[in-house]
Amino acid sequence: MKIEVTINGQKTVLEVAADELLADTLRAAGFASIRRGCDTTNCGLCTVWIDGKPTLSCATLSARMDGHDITTIEGVAGEAEAFARLLVAEGGEQCGFCSPGFIMTVLAMKRELADPTDEAITHYLTGNLCRCTGYMGQLRAVKKFLEVRS
Amino acid sequence: MKLVGKGVPKIDGLAIATGKPLYTEDLAPANALVVKILHSPHASARIKAIDTAVAEGVEGVACVLTHKDVPKVRFTLAGQTYPEPSPYDRLILEDLVRYVGDEVAIVAAVDERTAQRALELIKVDYEVLTPVLDFEQAIGHPSVVHPETDLHCNFDIGHDRLRNIAATHKVEVGDIAAELAASDVVVEETYYTQAQAQAMMETYRAFSYLDHAGRLVVVSSTQIPFHVRRHLARALELPASRIRVIKPRIGGGFGGKQTAVVEIFAAIVTLRTGRPAKIVYERKETFTATNSRHAMRLKVRLGADRGGLIRAIDVQCLSDTGAYGEHAPTVFSVAGEKSLPLYNKARAVRYAGHAVYTNKLPAGAMRGYGATQGCFAVESAVNKLADALGIDPCELRRKNIIRAGEIDIYHNRILGSSSLDRCIERGRELIGWLDKYPRRDLGGKVRAVGMAVTMQGSGIAGIDTASAEVRLNDDGNYTLLLGSTDMGTGSDTILAQMAAEVLETSMDTIIVHAADTDVSPFDTGSYASSTAYVTGMAVVKAAGELREKIIVAAAALMNAAPAEVTFDGSILTGPAGATITLAELAQRSVVGPDRRQLSGYASHGSPVSPPPFVAGFAEVEIDKETGKVELLDYIAVIDCGTVVNPNLARIQAEGGLVQGIGLALYEDVKYDERGALQTNSFMTYKIPSRKDIGTVRVFFEESYEPTGPFGAKSIGEVVNNTPAPAIVHAVRNAIGAWLTRLPLTPEKVYAAMVK
Numbered sequence: 001m002k003i004e005v006t007i008n009g010q011k012t013v014l015e016v017a018a019d020e021l022l023a024d025t026l027r028a029a030g031f032a033s034i035r036r037g038c039d040t041t042n043c044g045l046c047t048v049w050i051d052g053k054p055t056l057s058c059a060t061l062s063a064r065m066d067g068h069d070i071t072t073i074e075g076v077a078g079e080a081e082a083f084a085r086l087l088v089a090e091g092g093e094q095c096g097f098c099s100p101g102f103i104m105t106v107l108a109m110k111r112e113l114a115d116p117t118d119e120a121i122t123h124y125l126t127g128n129l130c131r132c133t134g135y136m137g138q139l140r141a142v143k144k145f146l147e148v149r150s
Numbered sequence: 151m152k153l154v155g156k157g158v159p160k161i162d163g164l165a166i167a168t169g170k171p172l173y174t175e176d177l178a179p180a181n182a183l184v185v186k187i188l189h190s191p192h193a194s195a196r197i198k199a200i201d202t203a204v205a206e207g208v209e210g211v212a213c214v215l216t217h218k219d220v221p222k223v224r225f226t227l228a229g230q231t232y233p234e235p236s237p238y239d240r241l242i243l244e245d246l247v248r249y250v251g252d253e254v255a256i257v258a259a260v261d262e263r264t265a266q267r268a269l270e271l272i273k274v275d276y277e278v279l280t281p282v283l284d285f286e287q288a289i290g291h292p293s294v295v296h297p298e299t300d301l302h303c304n305f306d307i308g309h310d311r312l313r314n315i316a317a318t319h320k321v322e323v324g325d326i327a328a329e330l331a332a333s334d335v336v337v338e339e340t341y342y343t344q345a346q347a348q349a350m351m352e353t354y355r356a357f358s359y360l361d362h363a364g365r366l367v368v369v370s371s372t373q374i375p376f377h378v379r380r381h382l383a384r385a386l387e388l389p390a391s392r393i394r395v396i397k398p399r400i401g402g403g404f405g406g407k408q409t410a411v412v413e414i415f416a417a418i419v420t421l422r423t424g425r426p427a428k429i430v431y432e433r434k435e436t437f438t439a440t441n442s443r444h445a446m447r448l449k450v451r452l453g454a455d456r457g458g459l460i461r462a463i464d465v466q467c468l469s470d471t472g473a474y475g476e477h478a479p480t481v482f483s484v485a486g487e488k489s490l491p492l493y494n495k496a497r498a499v500r501y502a503g504h505a506v507y508t509n510k511l512p513a514g515a516m517r518g519y520g521a522t523q524g525c526f527a528v529e530s531a532v533n534k535l536a537d538a539l540g541i542d543p544c545e546l547r548r549k550n551i552i553r554a555g556e557i558d559i560y561h562n563r564i565l566g567s568s569s570l571d572r573c574i575e576r577g578r579e580l581i582g583w584l585d586k587y588p589r590r591d592l593g594g595k596v597r598a599v600g601m602a603v604t605m606q607g608s609g610i611a612g613i614d615t616a617s618a619e620v621r622l623n624d625d626g627n628y629t630l631l632l633g634s635t636d637m638g639t640g641s642d643t644i645l646a647q648m649a650a651e652v653l654e655t656s657m658d659t660i661i662v663h664a665a666d667t668d669v670s671p672f673d674t675g676s677y678a679s680s681t682a683y684v685t686g687m688a689v690v691k692a693a694g695e696l697r698e699k700i701i702v703a704a705a706a707l708m709n710a711a712p713a714e715v716t717f718d719g720s721i722l723t724g725p726a727g728a729t730i731t732l733a734e735l736a737q738r739s740v741v742g743p744d745r746r747q748l749s750g751y752a753s754h755g756s757p758v759s760p761p762p763f764v765a766g767f768a769e770v771e772i773d774k775e776t777g778k779v780e781l782l783d784y785i786a787v788i789d790c791g792t793v794v795n796p797n798l799a800r801i802q803a804e805g806g807l808v809q810g811i812g813l814a815l816y817e818d819v820k821y822d823e824r825g826a827l828q829t830n831s832f833m834t835y836k837i838p839s840r841k842d843i844g845t846v847r848v849f850f851e852e853s854y855e856p857t858g859p860f861g862a863k864s865i866g867e868v869v870n871n872t873p874a875p876a877i878v879h880a881v882r883n884a885i886g887a888w889l890t891r892l893p894l895t896p897e898k899v900y901a902a903m904v905k
Contacts, residue, residue: 017263032176033169035401037351038433042832045351073169080168088163091801095638096166097351097401103167126841129832131349132402132638134804135840137797 003066007031008075016062022048023057025065026072033073033100037129044128047101048072054108056127073100079107087141094132102128106142116146153647154860157797158657160640162399172399174371178357178428183212185419185429186265188255188272189439190247193281193509193825194293197245197254197274205257205271210264212423214272215256217243220418224302225385228476228514229374229408231613231674233304237316237475239296242385242414247276248295248473249509250826251439258419258427281509283825285470286447288314288506295473295507307479308504316471317479317505321486323559324498329462333453336462337534341450341527342891343874345470345819346443346812348516349837352401353436356413357428358420361394368417369396373407373635374675375665381410382417395667403637404809405515408677409476411440437830441514442819444481444505445470448527452534458541459495460550465527467503469520472512478505481513481520488606488761489524491560493532494552499560509825515677517809518870521606526892529602529875534888542587543879544578547603547765554853566760567853567863570603573765573787576851577601580785581767588883594774597782600879601767606868607759608683608858610674615755616685617671618692620649622700622748623661624740626720626733628653632664633673634685639866640798641681645689647794648859652693654719671751679762679864682794686859688754696750703739703748704730760855762863763789766807766872769844770880777900779815779881781844786872788848791855791863799865803848806869811846812838814874818893 004013007029016025023046026034036058037045046058049071073080080103084093093099102125109116109124116124121142130138165172202214220242228236243253255272259265282291296311303309308318330336356370366388372378375395383390400407412429419427431440446469453462467485471478486501518525532550536543552558554568578584581599589598619631630649636642646660664670673685697717704722705712707730715724722730739748769783786807793799816836820828829835854861874892882888887902 032171035169035352037353038832040433040831040833043351077168081164084164084167087167088159089157089797091157091160091163091640091795091797093160093163093167093638094640094801094805095351095400095402096163097173097638099167100169122840126839129351129837129839131351131404131809131837132805133801134806134808134846135843136804136846137801139840 001063003062005065006069008071018063020062021058022060022062022065025062026057031072031074035097035100037098042129044105045098045101047104047128049104049108054105073104076107083107083145086144087138090137090141092133092137092141098128098130102130102138106145110146151651153657154651154794155792156795158643158647158795160643160798161646161662162642166399173352173401174355174357174369174398175430177369177398179359179426182357182426182428183258183260183419183423184262184265185416185427186257186269187253187415188257188269190250190252190254192247192276192278193250193283194279195247195276196279197247198277199275200255201273202255205268208264208268208271210260211268212258212425213419214268215243215418215422217245221385221387223384223387224300225381226476227381227410229377229410229675229677232380235305235307235479236477237309238302239475242418249511251511252473256415256419258423281825282314283509283821285445285468285506285508288508289504295509314507315504316475316507317482319479319483320502321560322500326462326464326498326500329498330451330453330464333461334456335535335538336451336453337531337538338451339531339534339890341448341530343446343523343526344892345445345513346516346817347437347835348404348406350402350404350406353433354411354431354440355429356416357426358416359426360420360424365392365394366417366420367394367396368413369398370413371400371407372397372410373403373637373677375635375667376633376672377675378410378413379667382414385414386417386421397635397665400635400637404517405519405677406441407637408515408675409441433832434830437835438511438827441476441512443516444513444520446485446523448523450527450531452531454535454539458539458546458549460493461496462498463490463493463496464500465490467501469505470508470513471505472508472510474512476512476514485520485524487560488521489528491552491558492603492605493550494556494558495550496559510821511827517806518867521867522871525602525604525871526874530878533879543601544574544583547574551603563758566857567791567855568763569789569851569853570763570765572851573763573789574603576849577765577767577785577787580849581769581783586769595771596774596884597769597771598880598884599767599769600876600883601765602872602875602879603763603765604868604871605761605763606679606864607761608864609680609756609759610678611759612757614674614678614680614684615753616673616688617753618685618688619671619749619751620692620696622696622736622739624736626736627659627661629661629663630689631670632662632685633670634681635665635676637676639802640795641676644682644794644798645686648686648689649693652690653697679867682862683858683864684754684756686862688752690859691752691754692750694750695752696748699748699750700735704735756857758857760857760863762791762865762868764868764872766876768873768876768880770877770884772881772884772899777896777903779894779899781811781815781877783844784811784846784873786848786869788850788865788869789853790865791853791858792861793850793852794860794862800848802865803869804846807846807873808838808843810870810873811843813892814877815893816842818895
C-alpha cells in the first residue's frame, strides 16, 4: 500500500507492505542511522520521533504512519552533532551502535523536561540500553548538554 | 608527553554517534541475497531425511544448502592463533544436531520475506536423541555429544570425546595436600557462575561477494579478520589467497565476535551462487545460536596460617563448553592462571579440572575469559577466609598480594609492575570502609560493603604477534596501517596517539586504516586484552623506525651525519642551521629516480603478559522483606600501567564494571527441560539498564609497565571481574549468609536470609 509521510520535513510517498515495520521502511528508504537491536521493544536503538514524540520504529507499523511526521537523527543533524560532540568528549559513545536512538531520546527529553534531576534524566532514558559504556559517561554528557542550554 | 595521557576524543566518534553508514549492514550491496539459517528445535537429534524441494521451488530462492552440500572438513570457529588449541569439532552443516539452535540448513533468497518462507518449507525428519543438559552429569554420560571419529585436536588438550570431555588441564606447584594439612585454617566452598550473553548491541552479521579477480570478499563485524580468513579457507577448502576479509566499524564485540559465527554462511552462498550475500542475525538467534560465557563450577580450598598468610590454594573447576569446544581449553586455563597468582605467599597451588560438552549453546570467548569466573570463586573464598580468621579483608589482601619484583609461583615469572596495594588503600578510603564495614542496619533495609581484587593479562605471552606500519605520505602526513580491530573501545585512537607521540605530530596528520586482510599488516585481532599492549608496542616500534629513517633521509640531503640532525615533528635541522620541512622531505622522497617512500614497519609479540589489577568495592542495600539487592555505589581503583587516554580508559572501565554487575545481579540464563534457551531476548534476559547500576566510580593508580608502550598495560577485560565477588561479599556482610551461585536474584538472597 501507499503511505504519504513527512520524513525530516520532506513529504514522501512510500510503498509498504501491510505488515512492514517502520524501522525496515526507513532503512530501506536510505536512513542508515536506524538500527535494530532487539525486536522486543527493549533496547531503544530504533528510536525516531513520530509527530515529535520518541517512538520505537521496530514496533510501529509503517501503514499506520500515513499522514504522520517522522524525524530521524538525519533530520536534526545540527543539534545531534552538538550533543554528539559532548558525548564523544566523554567517550560515551563507544561502539556507537546505540547512539542514534539514544541521541533522539536525549533531544526529545530536552524538549520535554525543564531542569530535570539526575533521577528524572535516568528515568527518561531507561528504555535506551547500552552494553558498552556503563551509562555513567552518557549521564555526564547529558548533564553538560542541559547546562549548555541554560 | 604531548598526546599519550590525554583524553583525545575518538577519531570515529562523531560519525558513529550520529548514525553515518559505517557498519557492516550499512555497506552491503543492495542486491545481496538474504541468507537465513534453519536452526534445530532439538537439543540432540540425527537428521534422517531433509526435503528441500518445495523450498527451492519458491520464486526468488537462490539456494538451499544442507549437510549434503557442504565440505566435510572439521574446523573450529575460535578466533585464535594457528594452530588453535580449540578442538576441530565442527562441520558447516552436519546430519547430527547438538543443541537447540544448531544449524540445519542455509537458505538464500532475493529478500527476507522469501528466505523466511523458504525456511518454513524445508521438511526435516529427525530422530530425536537423549541430550546431556546438566554439565555436572556430562562426564561419562551415556549420551555422547561428539560421537564422530574425525574430530581433530592440534594439541593434546586432554580431549576425551567418548566421555564428553573437551579439555583437561592441571597445574600443580608444591605439595597441596601437605600445605592444606599444615594450615591453621582451611576454608572450602563450591561456587557456580552462569553462562553470560555478550549482548553486544550490533548482532552478528557479514556479507560477501566475488571481486573483479573472482576472489571471495567477506565483510564482517569481527574482532579477528585474519583468523576469519583462515577459518574460511579451511572450512570452505579454498586457498587463503582467494579470500579477503574486511572489518568495518563494529557495534560491540565483548569476545563474542572472537568466534566466527556467521561469516561462513554468507561466504558459502556466494561461492555456490556467484552472487553477493548477506546474513544478519536477529537478537533471538544471537542469544540462542551463537556463543556465551562458559558456565563453571569451581570448588576452592584455601589454607592459611593464624597470622593470615595464605599458604595453599586449590581450585577444582568444571566448565560447560556446550555443544562445541570453541575456547574450551583456554578459557578453562585462564580461570586459574589469572586468579591464583594474586596471592603469592602460597607455598602450594593447584588448579585442575575439565571443560565438558553438553547439548547446549556453545560457550566461547567473553570479556574476562575465565578470569571472571576464577576471580569470583577465589575472591569469595578469600573473603570467607577473612571471616574465619577475623581479619579485615583489605588487610588480608595487603598481607598476601603479589608485589612488583616478586616471582609468581604459578608462572615462575617476575611481576614487572603493580600498584594493587595502593588501589586497595585508595578504594577503601573512597568507599568509606572504616565507617561502613561490615553493615549498617536501617530497619527494613540493611546496607553493607564488600570488596574484591583481580588481575588479568595483556596479550597472550609468547603466542600472539601484532604488526604495524607507518608510512610518510607525499604531503607530510602519515598513514598508520593496523590489523587490530577497534570494536568501540577506541583502540584506533589510542594507537594513533602513540604514533603521533613518537613522531611528535598531531592527531589530524595520522590516517588510521584497519582492518583489511589484503592491506593490513598481520595482527591476531583484538582479544586477550592485547591491543593497547601488543599492537601498541608494534606501533611504537614502527613509528620509531620511521622517525629514524626521516632523520637519515634529511641528513643525506644536508650532507650531514644523522646524529647531527634534529627533528621536532615538522622541521629537520642540521649543522650550520640547515633546515628542511617534513613536508618537503616527504615530497622529495616520492619524486624522481632513486627515491624511496619512507615507512616504518614492526612486529611485536611479548614473552610476558603483564597483569593489570583492580580493587573493587561495592556498597549494597538489601530489602529484608524481598531479598532485592540494590547496588548503591561501586568503586574501582585500577592499575593499567600508564593511562594512555583517561576518558576512553574510564569508559572502558565503567562499561566493564556494569557487565560485571549484570553478571552478579541480573543476567540469568535459563533452559527448559528439553534444552531450549528460555532467556532468548532482552525481555527475558536482563542486562543492566541505567536504573539498575547505582553509582559507578572509577579511579586510576598508575604504575609503569617496563614491557608496555609508554608503560601501558591492558584495561579491557580486567574491569569485568571484581563486581561479582565484591557484591557477594557485601551481601554476605548484610545478611550473614554466603551466596555461591550467580546471579543474586531476590529469590536466592531471600532464601539465604531466612535459612
